[in-house]
Amino acid sequence: MTLNHLKQAVLEANLDLPRHGLVTFTWGNVSGIDKEQGLVVIKPSGVSYDKMRISDLVVLDLQGNRVAGELRPSSDTPTHLALYRRFPELGGIVHTHSTHATAWAQARRAIPLLGTTQADYFHGAVPCSRLLTPAEVEADYEGHTGTVIIETLGDVPPLTLPGTLVANHGPFSWGKDAHEAVHNAVVLEEVARMAWITLSLAPQAQPLPDYLLEKHYQRKHGKHAYYGQPA
Numbered sequence: 001m002t003l004n005h006l007k008q009a010v011l012e013a014n015l016d017l018p019r020h021g022l023v024t025f026t027w028g029n030v031s032g033i034d035k036e037q038g039l040v041v042i043k044p045s046g047v048s049y050d051k052m053r054i055s056d057l058v059v060l061d062l063q064g065n066r067v068a069g070e071l072r073p074s075s076d077t078p079t080h081l082a083l084y085r086r087f088p089e090l091g092g093i094v095h096t097h098s099t100h101a102t103a104w105a106q107a108r109r110a111i112p113l114l115g116t117t118q119a120d121y122f123h124g125a126v127p128c129s130r131l132l133t134p135a136e137v138e139a140d141y142e143g144h145t146g147t148v149i150i151e152t153l154g155d156v157p158p159l160t161l162p163g164t165l166v167a168n169h170g171p172f173s174w175g176k177d178a179h180e181a182v183h184n185a186v187v188l189e190e191v192a193r194m195a196w197i198t199l200s201l202a203p204q205a206q207p208l209p210d211y212l213l214e215k216h217y218q219r220k221h222g223k224h225a226y227y228g229q230p231a
């Protein structure tokens with residue numbers, strides 16, 4: 001994919017955020033990475049989606065040096081860059097304040113794995129990070145937001161758990177590219193809403209048994225996946 005194709009894909013992915021009802025005002029951002037060139041394309045900070053143009057996008061290297069674009073990059077850029085540096089398998093990252101996922105993050109609760117919808121995408125509960133410390137906020141708030149996400153994932157391959165909640169902040173999602181990252185952000189918001197309603201109806205609701213988790217997760221993502229149509 002050329003850099004211009006990546007810019008177009010990242011623009012489209014950002015415009016998909018309001019299309020899918022994931023953002024209010026400018027409360028979200030999407031980036032994508034050209035792994036060969038080590039360049040990240042990200043949304044400009046504070047620019048409304050209906051006014052966003054491809055020329056507004058900002059291009060940076062993985063150390064955060066501007067390569068192209070005049071506007072300030074998203075305020076969450078250091079978080080995106082920290083995740084790309086730590087997880088080379090990521091091709092796209094999304095951050096939103098989508099209502100239900102943000103509510104679970106504000107409650108500092110992982111979204112339990114209660115159903116097969118979540119098991120189709122997440123190989124377990126959607127974890128919630130710890131709260132950043134005052135020293136971390138003081139030193140590098142957005143960079144350390146990446147730190148707590150990386151800590152929360154530990155050795156879990158990120159594409160098997162394509163999203164995490166940052167305590168008292170909101171969800172970050174990712175995928176093999178920007179489009180898939182937005183798809184996973186939509187799923188995260190949906191399963192957050194489903195889990196909230198489920199636990200309202202049945203506070204004693206139990207997690208999905210492992211045999212059903214594996215069935216659903218592997219049929220979409222396993223070596224012998226058979227969901228959908230062959231590529």
Ligand SMILES: O=C(CO)[C@@H](O)[C@H](O)COP(=O)(O)O
Binds near residue numbers: 026
């Ligand atoms: O988390 C926040 C604000 O709390 C940010 O995600 C903004 O909501 C989006 O910022 P920009 O990408 O426009 O800088």
